[in-house]
Amino acid sequence: MNCFGGILDPSTYNLEKPIGILEDKNTILKAHGVHSADQLKMLGIDCRLLSVFCTSKSEEFGGFIVVFDYMRFCSDKELMEAIIWHEIGHLANPVTLNTFNIEAEIACDRMAFENSGPSGIIKLLVKTKEMGKNLGNQLLVELTNQRLYALSTY
Numbered sequence: 001m002n003c004f005g006g007i008l009d010p011s012t013y014n015l016e017k018p019i020g021i022l023e024d025k026n027t028i029l030k031a032h033g034v035h036s037a038d039q040l041k042m043l044g045i046d047c048r049l050l051s052v053f054c055t056s057k058s059e060e061f062g063g064f065i066v067v068f069d070y071m072r073f074c075s076d077k078e079l080m081e082a083i084i085w086h087e088i089g090h091l092a093n094p095v096t097l098n099t100f101n102i103e104a105e106i107a108c109d110r111m112a113f114e115n116s117g118p119s120g121i122i123k124l125l126v127k128t129k130e131m132g133k134n135l136g137n138q139l140l141v142e143l144t145n146q147r148l149y150a151l152s153t154y
């Protein structure tokens with residue numbers, strides 16, 4: 001079951017159509033190959049890092065940011081804004097689920113950097129790198145290093 005978290009105002013976020021924020025635990029678990037919420041907890045994963053962008057087939061919405069836990073998503077405004085702007089970046093830099101496109105991610109990070117400031121997006125990437133280390137996912141660590149390096153050049 002998914003439930004509506006919020007709607008991003010087009011004028012605030014410079015959008016053609018509003019973007020919805022949905023809480024949908026199953027979509028997030030499936031997108032990341034995690035079996036259960038307990039497993040997330042056990043692995044010490046910060047669920048805010050798992051947010052994904054989905055395009056919309058409806059006339060009303062430009063797309064949806066799907067989050068695991070809406071309250072948790074909103075708990076740190078800086079991080080939340082960085083995630084929102086990064087995900088909005090995926091409107092212009094689409095990616096398909098289960099693939100990783102470093103150029104698209106870097107372009108979306110830049111979107112967050114320019115619109116919500118450096119500290120939120122840096123926090124997000126440092127947390128992502130930590131997660132990669134904790135999971136023993138060397139590829140994630142390396143890709144996140146590349147994204148951090150790109151930010152340092154702006």
Ligand SMILES: [Zn+2]
Pocket residue numbers: 086087090104105108
């Ligand atoms: Zn992304």
